[in-house]
Amino acid sequence: MRLTRGLLAALAVLLFWPIPASAQSTLDQVRKRGELVCGVDGSAPGFSLLNAVKEWEGLDVELCRAVAAAVLGDAQKVKFVTVTANERFDRLAAGDFDLLARNSTVTLQRSAGRKVRFAVINFIDGQAFVVPKKLKVEQLANLSGTTICLQKGTTHEFNLASWFKAxxxxxxxxxxxTTEAMYNAFFASRCSAVTADATTLAGAIIRSGRAIEFMMLPGVISKEPLGPYVREGDSQWLDIVRWTHDAMLEAEERGINPKNIDSLKRELGDPYLRVLLGVDPGNGKALGLSENWAYNVISQVGNYGDIYERNVGMGSALKFERGVNALWTKGGLMYPLPLR
Ligand SMILES: N[C@@H](CCC(=O)N[C@@H](CS)C(=O)NCC(=O)O)C(=O)O
Known part of the structure; x- marks a missing residue:
């Protein structure tokens, strides 16, 4: 009898216990809010930057817009929150944003056994060094005995120690x-070199307006596969982010872009494309989204090739070749998984 009463009391507590926001799926929270909140760097040219006309731009920014298009049907419904390298994973775990898209390298210990998971790799970078030309340093080994500026909480601390020690x-x-403090120190000659991911490093030096005084040393000392992170324990949300990126890669592979997508959709015979663009159902249901999700992503944001070119490639100030970031069909490592 006492046991039954105890059980009833426990049941009552459970029934009337308020459900904390964190118990809701990320998809439900984003839908309820009507806006995606993305954690970004904010000062990383090519990845996330508030430009001169106060618009967000960059590869990571466009990934956030693509997820908003997939989930809410509107690529503009994103709020960008800036976060430092040091705090990014804890703030994601704490629920400060739905998605971390902050030029973040994927490593085993940042993901396995932690409260966050990487969703996909959206850019492959490497750690490079920039030096003042007047120092006449020509290769990495010549930096021996010098002071090198870097940012706390990045992969660069470990890579640097490892490369030189080896x-x-x-x-x-x-x-x-902060990135700003790091570059200020470098420009004030408090260190002989500054090290960061090659792409953002090049962007920052160009933006300083003093590029003529500096040079990037040849070679990189690490693999920096960058990608968005999500909270652990929400596989549906992880799937949404991963497949959104893959849909943009697939669009590039199939030559689909915002200009031709509508005429293509009107006369679709290919069963694969019918599933991809939601003419035939299946993918949307599996992800918990509308069947139009990939159509919204491609028509509102574009395909990966276009996004690459305008942010880090030939259409940008950075002018980075596709290299390993080319599609697998062109000798690169970008390989969209089957979207069906
Ligand atoms: N990919 C590295 C570094 C990420 C990072 O925070 N990089 C900083 C600098 S070291 C950055 O890109 N800031 C913008 C810039 O360099 O302009 C990581 O995940 O730890």
Whole structure:
């Protein structure tokens, strides 16, 4: 009898216990809010930057817009929140944003056993070094014995120590909390070199307006596969982010872009494309989205090739070749998984 009463009391508590926001799926929260909240760097040219006309631009920004198009049917419904390298994973885990798209390298220990998971790789980078030309340093090994500026909480601290130690060379790292502080120190000659991901490093030097004084040393010392992270335990949300990126890659592979998508959709015979663009149902239902999700992504944001070119490629100030970021059909590593 006592046991039954205890059970009833427990049941009552469970029934009337308010459901905390975190117990809701990320998809439900985003839908309820009518807006996607994305955690970004905010000062990374090519990835996430508030430009001169106060518009967000960059590869990571466009990934956020694509997810908003997939989930809410509107690529504009995104709020961007800036976050430092050091705090990014904890703030994602704490629910400060739905998605972290902050030029974040995927490593085993950032994902396995942590409260966050990477969803997909959207850019492959590597750690590079920039030096003042007047120092006449020509290769990485010549940096031995110098001080090198970097940002706290990045993969660069470990890579730097590892590369120089493996060659029995010594360097002194000078680690800064923010990107701005790191570049200020470098421009004030408080270190001989600055190190970061090659793409954002090139972008920052160009933006400084002093590119003529500096040079990037040849070679990179690490693999920096960058990608968005989501909270652990919400596989539906992880799937949405992953397949949104893959839909943009698939669009590139199939030559689909915002200009031709409507005429293509009107006369679709190919069963694969019918499923991809939601003429035939299946993908949307599996993800918990409308069947139009990939159509909305491609028509409102575009395909990966276009996004690459305007943010980091030939249509941008950075002018990075596609290299390993080319599609697998063109000798690169970008390989969309079957969207069906
Ligand atoms: N991919 C690296 C580095 C990410 C990062 O925070 N990079 C900073 C600088 S080291 C950045 O890109 N800031 C913008 C810039 O360099 O302009 C990681 O995930 O740890």
């Amino acid at each position: 060659r029995r060379l010594t360097i002194t790292p000078a680690a800064y909390d």
